[in-house]
Every structure is written in structure tokens, then in C-alpha cells.
Amino acid sequence: xxxxxxxxxxxxxxxxxxxxxxxxxxxxxxxxxxxxxxxxxxxxxxxxxxxxx
Numbered sequence: 001x002x003x004x005x006x007x008x009x010x011x012x013x014x015x016x017x018x019x020x021x022x023x024x025x026x027x028x029x030x031x032x033x034x035x036x037x038x039x040x041x042x043x044x045x046x047x048x049x050x051x052x053x
Contacts, residue, residue: 026032
């Protein structure tokens, strides 16, 4: 990856944290299915492969 490439954020860090808290609350209330750690790792692998393409 080229180090001079500019990175743009779709949202601020605080907006990302707030969204994550909303997702956790939704999972705890049973409105959204819970995700496991293995699912997280699978998603990270998939996203990194997609990014390289």
C-alpha cells in the first residue's frame, strides 16, 4: 500500500463509538442477533482480502 495515499473517514471516531454502543444495546435487548468472536475474525479476514483487491 502506498504510504502517501490519503485516507478518508466515513465518520468520526466518536460517531463510530456511539454507533457501536447502539449496536450492543440492540443485541442485549434481543433485537439484533449476537455475533461471536469467531464471526468477527472471519469478517476481518474477508474485509482485508477485499481491501487488497
